[in-house]
Amino acid sequence: MQRREFLKLSAAASAVTCVTACGSKKTETIIPEVPVSEKHFWSACLGNCGSNCPLKVITVDGKITRIEPETYGEDSFDSPHIRPCLRGHANRARVYNPDRLMYPMKRIANAKRGEGKFERISWEQATSEIGMKLKETYDQYGPRAVYQNRGSGAFYDINGKYAWGRLLNCMGGGLKHYGSYSSSMVRTIMPYIFGSRKSSTPREMKYSDLLVFFGYNPLETRMSGSGEGFEVQTVTEGKKVIHIDCRYSDSAMGRESEYYPCRPGTDAALCEAMAYVLITEELLDEQFLSDKCYGFRAEPSIQDARDSSKMLPEVVYEDSYEAHILGVKDGQPKTPQWAAEICGIPADSIRNIARQIGNAKAPYLAPGLGMQRHINGEDNIRSVMTLGMLVGAIGKRGTNTGDYPKSPRKIYSKGLPTVSEQQEVSIDDAKISMFSWTQAVENGENLTVLRDGVKLPAEELDENGDGKLGTNIKAIINFASGCLVNQHGDAFGTTRILQDESKCEMIVVIDNHMTSSAKLADYILPDNTWLESTDFANKTYYAGAVSYMTALKTGIKPLGECRGSFDVCTDLAEKMGVKEIFTEGRTTDEWIEHYYQTKVRTLDPELFPATAKEMQDIGVVKTFSPCDDSEESAKVNCAMWDYVQNGGTLKTASGKLEIFSHALQELSDLWEVPDYWLDKDNYLNAIPKYWVGLESYQDPSPELKDKPLQLIGHHTKARTHSTFGSVKWLKEAVNGDAVWINPDDAIKYGIVDDQYAIIESLRGKVKVKARVTNRIMPGVMSLSQGAWFDPKNDVDVGGCVNALTSQGRPSPLAKGNPQHTNRVRIYKA
Ligand SMILES: Nc1nc2c(c(=O)[nH]1)N[C@H]1C(S)=C(S)[C@@H](COP(=O)(O)OP(=O)(O)OC[C@H]3O[C@@H](n4cnc5c(=O)[nH]c(N)nc54)[C@H](O)[C@@H]3O)O[C@H]1N2
Ligand SMILES: Nc1nc2c(c(=O)[nH]1)N[C@H]1C(S)=C(S)[C@@H](COP(=O)(O)OP(=O)(O)OC[C@H]3O[C@@H](n4cnc5c(=O)[nH]c(N)nc54)[C@H](O)[C@@H]3O)O[C@H]1N2
Ligand code: SF4
Ligand SMILES: [Mo]
Numbered sequence: 001m002q003r004r005e006f007l008k009l010s011a012a013a014s015a016v017t018c019v020t021a022c023g024s025k026k027t028e029t030i031i032p033e034v035p036v037s038e039k040h041f042w043s044a045c046l047g048n049c050g051s052n053c054p055l056k057v058i059t060v061d062g063k064i065t066r067i068e069p070e071t072y073g074e075d076s077f078d079s080p081h082i083r084p085c086l087r088g089h090a091n092r093a094r095v096y097n098p099d100r101l102m103y104p105m106k107r108i109a110n111a112k113r114g115e116g117k118f119e120r121i122s123w124e125q126a127t128s129e130i131g132m133k134l135k136e137t138y139d140q141y142g143p144r145a146v147y148q149n150r151g152s153g154a155f156y157d158i159n160g161k162y163a164w165g166r167l168l169n170c171m172g173g174g175l176k177h178y179g180s181y182s183s184s185m186v187r188t189i190m191p192y193i194f195g196s197r198k199s200s201t202p203r204e205m206k207y208s209d210l211l212v213f214f215g216y217n218p219l220e221t222r223m224s225g226s227g228e229g230f231e232v233q234t235v236t237e238g239k240k241v242i243h244i245d246c247r248y249s250d251s252a253m254g255r256e257s258e259y260y261p262c263r264p265g266t267d268a269a270l271c272e273a274m275a276y277v278l279i280t281e282e283l284l285d286e287q288f289l290s291d292k293c294y295g296f297r298a299e300p301s302i303q304d305a306r307d308s309s310k311m312l313p314e315v316v317y318e319d320s321y322e323a324h325i326l327g328v329k330d331g332q333p334k335t336p337q338w339a340a341e342i343c344g345i346p347a348d349s350i351r352n353i354a355r356q357i358g359n360a361k362a363p364y365l366a367p368g369l370g371m372q373r374h375i376n377g378e379d380n381i382r383s384v385m386t387l388g389m390l391v392g393a394i395g396k397r398g399t400n401t402g403d404y405p406k407s408p409r410k411i412y413s414k415g416l417p418t419v420s421e422q423q424e425v426s427i428d429d430a431k432i433s434m435f436s437w438t439q440a441v442e443n444g445e446n447l448t449v450l451r452d453g454v455k456l457p458a459e460e461l462d463e464n465g466d467g468k469l470g471t472n473i474k475a476i477i478n479f480a481s482g483c484l485v486n487q488h489g490d491a492f493g494t495t496r497i498l499q500d501e502s503k504c505e506m507i508v509v510i511d512n513h514m515t516s517s518a519k520l521a522d523y524i525l526p527d528n529t530w531l532e533s534t535d536f537a538n539k540t541y542y543a544g545a546v547s548y549m550t551a552l553k554t555g556i557k558p559l560g561e562c563r564g565s566f567d568v569c570t571d572l573a574e575k576m577g578v579k580e581i582f583t584e585g586r587t588t589d590e591w592i593e594h595y596y597q598t599k600v601r602t603l604d605p606e607l608f609p610a611t612a613k614e615m616q617d618i619g620v621v622k623t624f625s626p627c628d629d630s631e632e633s634a635k636v637n638c639a640m641w642d643y644v645q646n647g648g649t650l651k652t653a654s655g656k657l658e659i660f661s662h663a664l665q666e667l668s669d670l671w672e673v674p675d676y677w678l679d680k681d682n683y684l685n686a687i688p689k690y691w692v693g694l695e696s697y698q699d700p701s702p703e704l705k706d707k708p709l710q711l712i713g714h715h716t717k718a719r720t721h722s723t724f725g726s727v728k729w730l731k732e733a734v735n736g737d738a739v740w741i742n743p744d745d746a747i748k749y750g751i752v753d754d755q756y757a758i759i760e761s762l763r764g765k766v767k768v769k770a771r772v773t774n775r776i777m778p779g780v781m782s783l784s785q786g787a788w789f790d791p792k793n794d795v796d797v798g799g800c801v802n803a804l805t806s807q808g809r810p811s812p813l814a815k816g817n818p819q820h821t822n823r824v825r826i827y828k829a
Pocket of ligand 3 (some may be wrong): 045046047049050051052053083084085086087088089222223224226720
């Protein structure tokens with residue numbers, strides 16, 4: 001049948017359906033038997049949700065009609081098919097969404113950044129002008145003036161952030177960043193405590209007799225069919241699970257044994273009170289504390305495990321963790337009554353949780369990442385780690401470290417080399433925290449090592465180890481990133497900083513849709529979506545025990561004039577005179593094969609087929625890491641098993657798990673406490689402590705008197721951060737964006753369900769609907785992060801939580817993003 005005939009027939013069929021439906025009660029429907037010429041190709045869902053699911057994309061006549069999962073091999077718990085979630089299936093809508101960027105665009109001359117007024121230009125004009133301005137910036141200000149913003153919207157191996165990083169490296173590099181918006185605090189603190197960052201897998205929970213989740217929410221944040229939500233749900237079936245979260249999340253929902261609402265940012269106080277119970281009721285694992293841990297009580301002077309020429313000073317009992325918990329120095333024992341006032345969990349319940357942890361054989365303590373996205377995030381998550389040490393719940397089957405659970409990744413290609421090994425290009429090595437870039441635009445010259453966490457090459461440091469960055473950011477490359485405004489703190493403040501064209505002189509946004517970040521650009525470059533790309537992609541650490549790689553090979557024509565980043569960077573490299581270094585003489589297609597042969601197939605030549613073409617035909621390669629009783633499996637699934645069972649020396653100062661850290665004590669003596677800091681005695685501490693941070697529950701500052709509510713911004717099913725934010729289907733799936741508020745607070749502040757309210761912080765206002773629900777505790781509200789910033793005068797009507805959050809006041813050690821620590825008020829709109 002010809003396509004024209006098919007269309008005619010389907011039109012007739014729907015007409016028939018309509019007539020019968022409208023005209024009579026008859027429900028007969030005619031389903032025409034049409035041989036449809038369906039094709040498929042392989043792609044992947046590459047936003048930052050933690051899975052990177054492969055997608056089988058079905059097309060008819062070059063148009064995507066639907067998405068299917070991969071179905072290779074058996075579909076069992078041990079080797080599941082990788083099923084895309086609602087967002088994965090919505091990729092068809094994402095590709096064809098009306099706000100797709102189709103052509104290169106330039107901000108019109110008299111429009112302000114952020115107004116969203118652009119004119120279409122050619123690729124030739126775009127690459128010439130951007131290339132020229134970039135070159136000028138390098139020549140005038142040096143590499144530190146060029147910044148590639150952190151962004152997690154497209155995890156490709158070749159066309160992604162690596163292509164842009166490689167381009168900048170050909171020019172001598174750009175200002176680099178460390179840390180991530182996800183996990184800065186935990187990844188920075190953990191090496192001080194454990195020597196490196198380690199956590200058990202979700203499957204390891206099957207050996208546990210007690211699960212304690214501190215804001216761990218895998219059913220919403222690890223949604224893939226191969227992923228952790230599914231694993232956690234399966235292996236914890238019938239077990240005791242305790243949830244501690246201000247929100248009754250989808251991971252609880254009747255599956256939990258006990259649920260305790262806990263004020264955000266107060267887990268450290270809760271853990272200290274549990275430590276008090278464990279100490280006073282003699283539930284400690286004394287053997288573990290003396291053999292494997294350091295600093296619970298007094299310690300004699302010993303050799304530094306990292307430097308045999310150095311001695312560590314003794315730890316006197318008054319400075320130890322036990323003394324702190326018993327209130328030896330400050331006169332305040334950290335009793336359950338003391339903590340109850342802070343965290344909101346009644347004292348009896350705190351005792352009950354502590355006793356269960358103390359009496360369990362293998363308690364698995366699992367924090368979410370949200371609990372460390374706070375001003376005191378380092379201490380908040382470190383307190384959970386310390387709790388595990390007190391009861392010896394580390395390195396035994398069924399336990400964890402107190403870090404976020406993580407799955408194994410058996411095969412993993414590292415992405416396009418940032419500059420080829422053969423090229424002699426000297427690359428600048430200065431780094432800022434990923435959260436400090438707005439400060440570096442405003443006053444990068446004066447950002448320092450000891451106050452702002454700048455990292456500089458050794459030769460630039462003075463005798464105290466201090467030094468200045470010396471340069472402001474003058475050009476921003478914003479590839480696949482909402483962090484230009486939407487996902488960064490203080491969207492209004494960030495917009496003001498970026499609108500001053502004398503500061504940052506050029507902003508280039510490379511994206512798929514007209515996002516709030518794109519509106520701030522000088523140049524917008526339209527990128528292929530994942531489904532229009534040919535590339536390779538890995539799974540992340542958070543997609544369960546199946547490891548996989550996908551070869552993407554698009555089967556549709558990219559919309560408009562969209563292009564992939566490797567091609568675009570090749571043109572830019574040519575304009576800047578570094579094409580040879582950038583391409584090494586290979587076209588994009590040649591890079592695909594070269595990369596496959598050198599970085600992918602070498603991972604496991606038996607698993608991967610001989611050529612990139614064959615890999616593209618099959619699309620997905622997967623392999624499984626079992627979690628069983630074997631020693632090999634223990635090493636993969638149970639973090640610290642080797643150290644605890646077989647001994648050894650950790651890469652910490654004492655060589656053991658550190659409850660007391662000399663290294664942190666040294667930093668505390670050296671680093672500057674910023675003027676605005678609330679509790680000057682508690683900035684960096686040798687032992688984990690609860691302290692009162694800016695805008696936390698107990699911040700008594702006068703300007704917060706009328707802002708009694710705490711506000712967080714949980715990660716929602718409808719989006720991956722801001723990605724998918726304009727897809728209508730997904731908005732409908734969660735009934736739109738709304739701020740969660742407890743019924744008690746709703747009555748108190750005159751808020752009605754499904755009606756608009758204004759939320760106000762010291763930074764700005766958001767107008768959004770309210771969802772009145774018992775699923776959030778009194779005194780706390782949550783507005784899911786990722787909705788698109790849409791300022792109308794001084795109010796954001798897009799529902800973006802970052803219109804309310806802060807920037808420029810990072811956490812002490814990691815200089816990380818305290819985006820869940822906010823104090824606000826709410827009133828009827
Ligand atoms: N659907 C979906 N999945 C995602 C993402 C997404 O945007 N959408 N993003 C992905 C990414 S990059 C990341 S980093 C992860 C984020 O994963 P998380 O950081 O774990 O997610 P959050 O929603 O910030 O926080 C998880 C839970 O912690 C609670 N919480 C907040 N503060 C505290 C606290 O101080 N103490 C305790 N006990 N609980 C607290 C929140 O109420 C929430 O229920 O999710 C990933 N998965
Ligand atoms: N208040 C608050 N803010 C937060 C958080 C929070 O919990 N609370 N969480 C933080 C966390 S954990 C993270 S990881 C960050 C995430 O922040 P980002 O890393 O910025 O992630 P997204 O918001 O998803 O933005 C990705 C961008 O990439 C674009 N994109 C998608 N696919 C492609 C593509 O193929 N090519 C190109 N060029 N672009 C593409 C999307 O349209 C989107 O604009 O947000 C952080 N922000
Ligand atoms: S959003 Fe995440 S879990 Fe959902 S399909 Fe995409 S990669 Fe998979
Ligand atoms: Mo993240």
